[in-house]
Amino acid sequence: MIPNKFLCTVALCALLLSAQNTPHFPQANLVSVKAAPDHLLGKSFMPGGALATYKKGKVEWTLFAAQCPNAVDAAIRLPDWRKALKDAKLEASFGGYFGLDAGVPVFVFTKGAWIAGVRGLPEKEADAQARLLAARL
Numbered sequence: 001m002i003p004n005k006f007l008c009t010v011a012l013c014a015l016l017l018s019a020q021n022t023p024h025f026p027q028a029n030l031v032s033v034k035a036a037p038d039h040l041l042g043k044s045f046m047p048g049g050a051l052a053t054y055k056k057g058k059v060e061w062t063l064f065a066a067q068c069p070n071a072v073d074a075a076i077r078l079p080d081w082r083k084a085l086k087d088a089k090l091e092a093s094f095g096g097y098f099g100l101d102a103g104v105p106v107f108v109f110t111k112g113a114w115i116a117g118v119r120g121l122p123e124k125e126a127d128a129q130a131r132l133l134a135a136r137l
Helices: 002-022 071-075 078-084 123-134
Strands: 029-039 047-056 059-067 086-090 097-101 104-111 114-119
Touching: 029 104, 059 123, 071 104, 078 097, 078 104, 097 123, 104 123, 114 123
Parallel strands: none
Antiparallel strands: 029 047, 047 059, 059 114, 086 097, 097 104, 104 114
């Protein structure tokens, strides 16, 4: 059996390679895409993934995405996010959580085997960016 950590690392490589050829991340206002080999956003429960940095005027934010071996593996990370976020609020229409991580707003969701989200935007704007990202995963 292949460990989940290895599969997530393989998925990270595939994501980074495909980010150059297909738009996993929205291209408007994209500044850079970086790899996080393990513990995305410094969370021990997160696998490795990719971080896309955006800037529009003075506003900066990050989209993040990690592909897990399956949808269940992605979904079991959501309760960890709920615990990690201050004042976590269920976004029932999206199936994710919005809250604060070290004082920074974060919106996190799953889509199939993906766990992804938006860091650095208020709830309404984060929801809009999350929908753009989810459409590409």
